[in-house]
Amino acid sequence: MNTLRQLSGLLLALLVPFTPYCLAQGLVVGDVLQSPAAKVANPQRRVFTALALAGQRLVAVGERGLILLSDDNGEHWRQASVPVSVGLTAVQFADTNVGWAVGHGGVVLRTGDGGESWRLQLDGLRAAQLELQAAQSALSTQANDEVAQVRIQTAERLLAEGPDKPLLALAARDTKHVLVVGAYGLALRSDDGGASWHSAMGQIDNPMGLHLYAVAHQGNALVLAGEQGYLARSLDGENFEQMDSPYAGTLFTLASRGDGALLIGGLKGHAFVLAPGAERAEALPTLAPVSFSDASVLNDGRVLLANQAGGLFASAPSGFTPVSESLRKPVSGIVQAADGSLVAVGFSGLSRLPQSTVSASE
Template structure:
């Protein structure tokens, strides 16, 4: 399990420098899981990995448990109360008050007050125990005894190694049903808003334990994307079957388009479109050889892909076109504010592009 330090995955690479000092040993992991995020000055200049809308409020998640809130479309920010100090990798809200964030050390945080305060629902130690219990419980029922026994052995190592595996993505369909995924194929679902969690590892066709970087819904279907071109789909929200991959490189982001198709972004500017019901995604011409890190659906129906050179590309039929000049800053996340402006997250903090700048170049 030590290949965590050798990941080629972009999102994990973003988070590792933040978390490495904290995850040096089990004691350090315990410290960050039990230590609230520190209050810092000029927090908006810290490293941030993701952004979300909570009604008209913006919520940014980043290093060392930092969560910032803005009620003026990203012009000013203030720090929220967070009970852990691990790097956060993704955040989502299902309504103006109810949201979740995931991150390193296997943390899942929840809020019911629009991000003002957060509670810890799951951590890597408990997640490892849940996976071991599930692997042992499902062992006698397995059709592939060798694979099932290998899963038990992997789960035993997870327990031994402690809370050093990150969650990298999440998707909640409502205030109760959600799925979180991460490194080594780890996946957990809840049906009660996170009061309880169950391992979903055994329900995903991922025998190599490939890292899962993105999860999204396409109509009634659920889609997963990860390293080495991994794609999987669930028709019932329970069992995921691997899809034929159009590409051997890692995928980092999934986003729906107005036509119902799913936009997939990955390494070196490779992007694909999966049409509703299709089994194979179609490639888009590479617009720039820079890895994509996030995608955002705009109010006007366009979907933008964000890359690590600070570029934003609009997804049009059969192609990607620059939506505006590159910012010159590595970007990890984007969200459209209530006033239509675009708010961006990355290594250099949070920034805002006014509405007039957000228009596609034909």
């Protein structure tokens, strides 16, 4: 599929939004950052972009600030209270209660009650202000003043353009430490549960400001993936060094397998594995020329990759094997529920597949 999420720098600057299933979101304006998400009829049929587990609860996020909860493995859903109506792109929980969701307008939302209610912690305007402050502070200590000046100019442009840049991914180490990343290299972190935030852009080796689509833990390390094959790793959780990339196309997904290897999914069905401590990711056989959209860790430690045609592939020692049933429709996010069933989200809403779907591929 040819989606906006696959387009690189210049086109993305002109055509928004960034995620493949929020095509109706449009440019973010101030009122959607201040307007609560509306209650809707049949919300499970709306457009969704991601989902996560909060203990055994399923939490799905999508268009116009929509967040749904399920406590019966995806059989039934109810709508949560959300203070904004922008499209949401990613969600993750640190434990049963504490989690974050990110989205358009540089929005960061936090919940402390398992997703029942959410509070706005950050938006794109504040994010730009934080980066400008960090860039100005770095100017006095920066060995290369020209680099520091460019960073200040970039931050000033972000501030002038307003909160129109989406955040696309996040990684929560625990209830205190969380990193959020997104378009044009946006990156912010909190070390106190989101009570305060600071820019992490100066700690990431990303001079071209490439879009960052995924971030995940691999043991004690953090790995970033993005457009043009961008990969970077942090061994201390703060400073990221760019890695040699095995591929020039965009990388969309990251997930750590039970044995510690990091599985990477990208454009046109390209997938890679990064062994623990390895300096370079190795290519895996291509099963279908369709871009991967999400990766999820199964209950048995394998990784499940979903593509934009609804194809599902479970990791095996030598690569991936197709599961017995494809959703046959676009998938933007997938997770295995507590009962072993698979729950997927996408442009056509929420879908549920029985446990046998995954078991059959073992």
